[in-house]
Amino acid sequence: GAGVSQSPRYKVAKRGQDVALRCDPISGHVSLFWYQQALGQGPEFLTYFQNEAQLDKSGLPSDRFFAERPEGSVSTLKIQRTQQEDSAVYLCASSLLAGEAKNIQYFGAGTRLSVL
């Protein structure tokens, strides 16, 4: 596709429910990032993949958060036993890892998660 695609756009979950958020990066982009953005704040880094390898997961706030990218393209961020503090917009971004475009991230529209 032309850009980074995320689904669902909106998700309402009851506290304790598991959720799965999907990210479809730009075709050919090696790097994939997940961020969490609370209202009025900048995006906070969660994790980073280079192809299928998860090279940095230092930003995942707890072991309830898990991300995967098994074939090096589509990625899923899973949150188990959701809590109210998990309510945020979850942004996915992808980038090339070469040339002048290196490190420039292209973001999806995000998934707005509300935990009730």
Add this chain to the structure above:
Amino acid sequence: RKEVEQDPGPFNVPEGATVAFNCTYSNSASQSFFWYRQDCRKEPKLLMSVYSSGNEDGRFTAQLNRASQYISLLIRDSKLSDSATYLCVVNRGYGQNFVFGPGTRLSVLP
């Protein structure tokens, strides 16, 4: 001290005004610097990369001062369409771990 700090804003300026935003970062090993803009309830989009020698793109000028660990963004001749939140982005100096500042909100008024 936060890793990336920005002017808290909001900045309310008339059309045609010149406005400058400041950003400081704490990690001296940081190598990559960017300004992104984010419209309300939209995703961040790259405005410009920031190079050591400073760079300009139309009405926008970015400066980097490594010694002071400081980045700036200057917008000349502000347009209504410049109204957005401006995010300063810095890498942590290793891999692809990026830190976003909290953002500075700009409103350009008619």
